[in-house]
Amino acid sequence: MIIIHDVNISLLSRFVAKDLEARMRVMPAVVVAGARQTGKSTLARGCGPKGRRYLSLDDFDVLDLARRDPDSLVAGTGPVTLDEVQREPGVLSAVKRAIDRERQPGRFLLTGSANLLMMRRVSESLAGRASYLTLWPMTRAEQLGRGLCGAWEELIAARDADWLEVLAAQPDERADWRALALRGGFPVPAVHLRNAEERDIWFDGYARTYLERDLQALSSIAALPDFRRLMRAVCLRIGGLVNQTALGRDIGLPQPTVSRYLNLLETSYLLVRVPAYSVNRTKRLMKSPKLYWGDTGLALHLAGESEPRGAHLENLVLQSLLAWRDARLGRAEILHWRTTVGDEVDFVIEIGDALLPVEVKATSRPRLRDARHLKTFRNEHGERARAGLLLHAGTSLEWLGPHALAAPWWRVL
Structure with missing residues (x-):
């Protein structure tokens, strides 16, 4: 279960968590989009098996590598989470190439604080390779x-x-x-x-x-x-x-x-x-x-x-x-x-x-x-x-x- 801890140490699950896990068992990539601060990073960090690689494009070193050599960023066979991918939409093309080389369910979990399908700079939709979810503010x-x-x-x-x-x-x-x-x-x-x-x-x-x-x-x-x-x-x-x-x-x-x-x-x-x-x-x-x-x-x-x-x-x-x-x-x-x-x-x-x-x-x-x-x-x-x-x-x-x-x-x- 995906959880958030508040100041009283109570556990608050998100409605999309179960559906996210189900989609990751089927699709090589799952994209979770939503406004900033809706809890996407918390959801992504708690999803999947332990040892999953987590990289955020809010980190300037990660962002620099995503712009210079996105294929190196997504290289390897292990599962990886890429947070805030809207900051460098070109990384989606590297994800596509990696999926086409080896199609593995749950390989990529991507989050973005913008609707990637509506962004003009995004030319790669990952059609047939990704399932899309939206995380709205908490109900x-x-x-x-x-x-x-x-x-x-x-x-x-x-x-x-x-x-x-x-x-x-x-x-x-x-x-x-x-x-x-x-x-x-x-x-x-x-x-x-x-x-x-x-x-x-x-x-x-x-x-x-x-x-x-x-x-x-x-x-x-x-x-x-x-x-x-x-x-x-x-x-x-x-x-x-x-x-x-x-x-x-x-x-x-x-x-x-x-x-x-x-x-x-x-x-x-x-x-x-x-x-x-x-x-x-x-x-x-x-x-x-x-x-x-x-x-x-x-x-x-x-x-x-x-x-x-x-x-x-x-x-x-x-x-x-x-x-x-x-x-x-x-x-x-x-x-x-x-x-x-x-x-x-x-x-x-x-x-x-x-x-x-x-x-x-x-x-x-x-x-x-x-x-x-x-x-x-x-x-x-x-x-x-x-x-x-x-x-x-x-x-x-x-x-x-x-x-x-x-x-x-x-x-x-």
Whole structure:
């Protein structure tokens, strides 16, 4: 089991650990990507047999060798872990050559703080040689020591009529979602740091490191104040539709620059764009994606907000969904649905032919009217649509009608 030690010596497992081990038994290379400080290095160090060689490209000597002679860096037949490979994408070509000479399951474990498949400088995708995993910030269940990412798989597997029973069986661990949003999911502020002042210091250092070092490794940015203003503007628009022209107008940047900056944030796993569900139906649909942030704690810090909003509860649900989606082998899509007449559903989980709509409300007393768009969605999509899930900030677990189950967010996350 992959573990992280906090100051109380408790053991916190990561949800992807089991899946990572399974993929390493099959593929010659496994790539674990995610934002800085999500725990990739800790996960990688604890994975595989003892004696596995560990090399980090954050080490300047290792980075220099990766640039001068990458084949020597990966030479040998023993298993090796290469940490932060985005710092020298050319090393992937050397990994490919080594795999082609001798295909050995689990030979290479690679980690990166950027989406290698989205980086322009990466010409080698290791297609057919590597399996890709994403490590998102810690879920609430991981922070509680359960090593899970919520009850999504149980809900997908169960009949709609059994959902209430499935969620009633989940641990009764009531919590304030605002406190969780302020902590976020990066292991240090979420688990190790105990107060808002300490977390502010950590988030400030994180933002500076990203702007002054990591961002420059991805793309040369001369106007860092402009980029920081964009990050703040995006954080203030969590849960809203992407409008690059309006965003640029508000902060004084041209649309092409806004587009480029958003792409860099997405490549760094800090920005998340949720695509629109776009099957043509009787009503005209909005096709723009919605903007969210990879970590709510960092988003609140960058925006200068001390009190989370309802959109941050949506963001917490999305973070749990992403951790679940990206660790499972079966394909699943996380989308949103919105029409020009005002009907909207925060998230739509698409698996095969089935659609599971999820609405998130920060209210502590859900009412039937809060689920009206779930009913509209189900009417629009007929047999493909399952019953809807209304996640709220209260304690009631009950059917609001045949089309929607109201459930406390902490029963699912």
